Amino acid sequence: MNATRILRRPRVLIVGCGDVGLRCARRLLARSPHVRVIALTSRPERAAVLRAAGVMPIVGDLDVPHSLRLLAGIAPTVLHLAPPPASGEDDPRTRALIAALTAPRRMRAAHAVRATTGRLRTRSHGQFKPAAGTRETRIVTDAFAPARVPRLPVRLVYASTTGVYGDCGGALIDETQPVRPVNARAKRRVAAERRLRAATARGALTAHIVRIPGIYAEDRLPLARIERGMPALIDAHDVYTNHIHADDLAAIMLRAATHGRPARVVHASDDTVMKMGAYFDRVADAFGLARVPRITLEAAEQQLEPVTLSFMRESRRLANTRLKRELRVALRYPDVDDFLRTVGVEDVNSVKSAPATPRAAKSTAGRRSARR
Incomplete structure (x- = not known):
């Protein structure tokens, strides 16, 4: 009887259960304790962390398709948060996931x-x-x-990136803006989106695409960059950047799973209208740090790494009308300033001493804006 009840519990599969994935899991379990949350992980040593969060781990690797056999029919709702491979212009991981989820x-x-x-x-x-x-x-x-x-129909929410638009010259854009990926990282995301749209068109699953800008949270701020004094661009050369708090992103992903339209794109962006340098200044002021120096784009090309520089060449402002009207999401932090008002100088030491998450350990402004 207990086994039958467990099998009948609503199930959600999280693929790529890192920081945002765990936030999704905690939100799900807090709202519906009877939900069974399952996470695919390629690292067996991470199983204990997942279990401690109330998540059932399944070991499998998106780069090893035969390791995904257990995923067929395992859950009707899937949150696809796993990134593409680090090279190439395609995303074979998403291809393998679609095949596994839709296999008889x-x-x-x-x-x-x-x-x-x-x-x-x-x-x-x-x-x-x-x-x-x-x-x-x-x-x-x-x-x-x-x-x-019989296989349950799968609703899949894909965490994509707003980097698929390339540089828009600071223009305000909505989800109908044509994609123009410049770097291979963004091209891989476009390839994944197209595979999911094709799978939706043929009825294999129902995909919802969430394009995500720079994610921030108390432990996901560019403090290391600011403390190192890594320069930002002068205002005349600076670019608009877009943001979303990690908790709000988790809420958006879950809302898209229940209220998203098939193959529909939604911007997971807050109401902030701010350039990158101004964002660094706001964070520095909130934590009592010195503001970073400003340099021209020409000087940045000489001083900064290509990856960091690539984010300084793309400027756009994201409209989030669909987020509010279609998904009806009420953001906890509508603006970066709303969040920064909740922190202060006394929090800087606690943030520094907090154990670094795998993503937080890589913290630079460029990486923080990796989904921008």
């Missing part, structure tokens, strides 16, 4: 017999007989013929 779910009746008797029955003249020393167990299907199990 099969089970062999022999497995059920083995679980009941402890011994596998043998075949004799077209009939099944129990192995010696075992009791008779009735089965419904041929023990060697796979039986198809």
